[in-house]
Amino acid sequence: MVREVKRVSIYNIDKIANEMDMRYDNDTLTFFSQSVTFTETKVPLVTESVAAGFPSPAENYIEDTLDLNKHLIKNPPATFLVRVDGDSMINAGIKPGDMIIVDRSIEAKNNDIIVAIIDGQFTLKTLKRENGSISLSPENPKYKVINITEEMEFEVWGKVVSFIHKF
Numbered sequence: 001m002v003r004e005v006k007r008v009s010i011y012n013i014d015k016i017a018n019e020m021d022m023r024y025d026n027d028t029l030t031f032f033s034q035s036v037t038f039t040e041t042k043v044p045l046v047t048e049s050v051a052a053g054f055p056s057p058a059e060n061y062i063e064d065t066l067d068l069n070k071h072l073i074k075n076p077p078a079t080f081l082v083r084v085d086g087d088s089m090i091n092a093g094i095k096p097g098d099m100i101i102v103d104r105s106i107e108a109k110n111n112d113i114i115v116a117i118i119d120g121q122f123t124l125k126t127l128k129r130e131n132g133s134i135s136l137s138p139e140n141p142k143y144k145v146i147n148i149t150e151e152m153e154f155e156v157w158g159k160v161v162s163f164i165h166k167f
Contacts, residue, residue: 079101
């Protein structure tokens with residue numbers, strides 16, 4: 001049975017926390033279900049861009065500040081941080097240990113990176129919609145595309161809106 005949920009309110013965080021050890025395609029998604037208080041944390045914003053090619057003269061001043069919570073999280077009640085374990089999305093720049101920011105209030109469109117639930121298991125893939133069919137594509141050639149069939153229980157859990165990568 002193909003079931004696609006476009007917008008879902010979250011009231012049952014405990015259920016999600018109980019499912020956090022489920023695996024699919026060697027990916028494990030760890031959900032941070034603790035209550036999060038969004039505080040204003042302003043970080044200095046340098047208004048000059050950094051040259052990634054040839055060096056440019058340094059402008060040594062800060063003109064503004066940026067609150068990362070406001071910049072990265074548009075709808076706090078529907079937004080979750082999820083730690084990625086697995087390499088199926090490395091060609092999209094998402095690596096093991098990265099934190100993805102998932103917003104459940106945004107409708108996923110073709111080619112969006114999503115967290116999906118297939119037969120009760122979470123997975124992180126690129127949503128593909130073509131000619132009335134749905135598939136989930138990994139961004140690593142080691143993994144196969146998952147074609148969603150009528151026999152599968154399928155749900156778009158949320159859209160990935162950003163990710164945090166430490167190096």
